[in-house]
Amino acid sequence: MLTVRGLTKRYGGVTAVDGLTFEVRPGAVTGFLGPNGAGKSTTMRVLLGLDRPTSGEALVNGRRYGDLPRPAWEVGALLDGGAAHPGRSAWAHLLALARGSGVPRRRVAEVLEEVGLAGVAGRRVGGFSLGMRQRLGIAGALLGDPGVLLFDEPVNGLDMDGVLWVRRLVRTLADEGRTVFVSSHLMSEMQLVADRLVVVAGGRLVADAPLSELVAAWTRSRVVVRTPDPGVLAERLRRDGAGVEAADGGLVVHGTTAEAVGDAAHRAGVRVHGLRLEEASLEQAYLELTGTGVEYAAGRGGRDGQEEK
Ligand SMILES: Nc1ncnc2c1ncn2[C@@H]1O[C@H](COP(=O)(O)OP(=O)(O)OP(=O)(O)O)[C@@H](O)[C@H]1O
Numbered sequence: 001m002l003t004v005r006g007l008t009k010r011y012g013g014v015t016a017v018d019g020l021t022f023e024v025r026p027g028a029v030t031g032f033l034g035p036n037g038a039g040k041s042t043t044m045r046v047l048l049g050l051d052r053p054t055s056g057e058a059l060v061n062g063r064r065y066g067d068l069p070r071p072a073w074e075v076g077a078l079l080d081g082g083a084a085h086p087g088r089s090a091w092a093h094l095l096a097l098a099r100g101s102g103v104p105r106r107r108v109a110e111v112l113e114e115v116g117l118a119g120v121a122g123r124r125v126g127g128f129s130l131g132m133r134q135r136l137g138i139a140g141a142l143l144g145d146p147g148v149l150l151f152d153e154p155v156n157g158l159d160m161d162g163v164l165w166v167r168r169l170v171r172t173l174a175d176e177g178r179t180v181f182v183s184s185h186l187m188s189e190m191q192l193v194a195d196r197l198v199v200v201a202g203g204r205l206v207a208d209a210p211l212s213e214l215v216a217a218w219t220r221s222r223v224v225v226r227t228p229d230p231g232v233l234a235e236r237l238r239r240d241g242a243g244v245e246a247a248d249g250g251l252v253v254h255g256t257t258a259e260a261v262g263d264a265a266h267r268a269g270v271r272v273h274g275l276r277l278e279e280a281s282l283e284q285a286y287l288e289l290t291g292t293g294v295e296y297a298a299g300r301g302g303r304d305g306q307e308e309k
Contacts, residue, residue: 001026001179002047002148006056009042009203016042018203019056024181024196026147029174031194031211032183035290039203040183041079044150048077060148072101072144078137078151086126090117090136093125094143103143111139116165131162138169148179155189167193187286191215201290218285223261226250226274236268237261250274 002024009017017039024030032040045051046058049065060068060075068074084093094108112118115135120128125136134154141149151170155163170193174180184190190197190211197214199207207214226249227233234244234251242261243254250273253261258277265272 001061002150002181003059003062004043004047004056005059007043007046007053007058008055009039009046009051010054015203017046017053020200020203020205021056022198022205022208024179024198026179027174027177028195029170029180029182029193031190031197032181032200033185033187033190033194033197033286034183034200034206035185038185038200038290040185040200041152042203043200044077044079044152044181044183047150048075048079050079070102070144072103072146074144074146075148075150076141076144076146077149078134078141078154080137080152084125084133084136084140086124088125089122090125090128090132090139091121093136094139097140098143101144107143107145111142114142115139115169130157131159134158134162134166138166147177149173149181151180151182153183153185155184163189187283191282199286199290206289215282218289219279219282220254220285221277221279223253223256223258224250224274224276224278225253225261225265225272227265227270227272229270232268233265233270236264236270240264 004020004022007017007020008015020039020043032043034040042051043058046053047060047065057064065071065075090112091108094111095105098105098108109118112121115138117132117135117139120132125133128136138151138154141151154166158166170180170182174195182193194211196210197207198205224247225233230246230251234246237244237251237253237256240256240260242256245252258275262272262275
């Protein structure tokens, strides 16, 4: 469980995180989505005790990281896949990590197996591909078999195999009942891995909801119908409560389905020459929302309003 409450972090004149409040619960993959510079890494660093909040708090299982009695057993993180010493073997790197955090030595072989690096355990990390380094970083996060996992942009720069592997891994970890918090700047990626999304822009909260709710709220679809009798059909559709605009050779209908438009045409005795559903992408809605994230938040009462959520 992660708890972020009224978190603000300033670096000199830069406000990286601005009054952020949200919770991340176990048993699900929670996506932490926002454009570059939105404050995702900063929030994760504060959660992991690597940075101090300017105000507010960020807790792991109800405590500040520094107050956790055995942090490696409670929380693991992938922040920078390339952080291992290039001259060390994967095995030596993980053994050093295990020693530093009091994790039993046998876990090294187990996590190497788990991330698929057992066969290259003796090779120097300097010769590893980005995907292998990312796996090694994840192995480090899993060493203490923690119930909470934070992954910062884990699929960045990976090839398709690596991406698929990370997607499966985060799902498995969540299915095991762990708290899994994964950041990304890509809505398309989050759509495939997350159950819930915490969306940030400019250091502020834009949305915090199940993915399905955001899809329903943000995906705007419209039906385009071609008909030689647009006037009659438009009247029928308006009576049914749909929004209708005239378009070249037909109508654009909002707030309904293609089936409903077809049925309405049938009831009105209108000939239909073409009928198609056009869906605005979720990605587009996300870009618009985060592009104006600050104004959106301010419009709902700003920081105070968010903290009450
Ligand atoms: N140590 C630092 N010193 C000064 N400014 C910083 C520092 N760390 C982050 N920032 C600034 O804080 C803001 C948020 O950065 P952060 O890295 O948290 O965003 P992010 O959402 O993780 O984006 P990215 O995916 O690009 O890392 C940015 O404007 C960044 O330049």
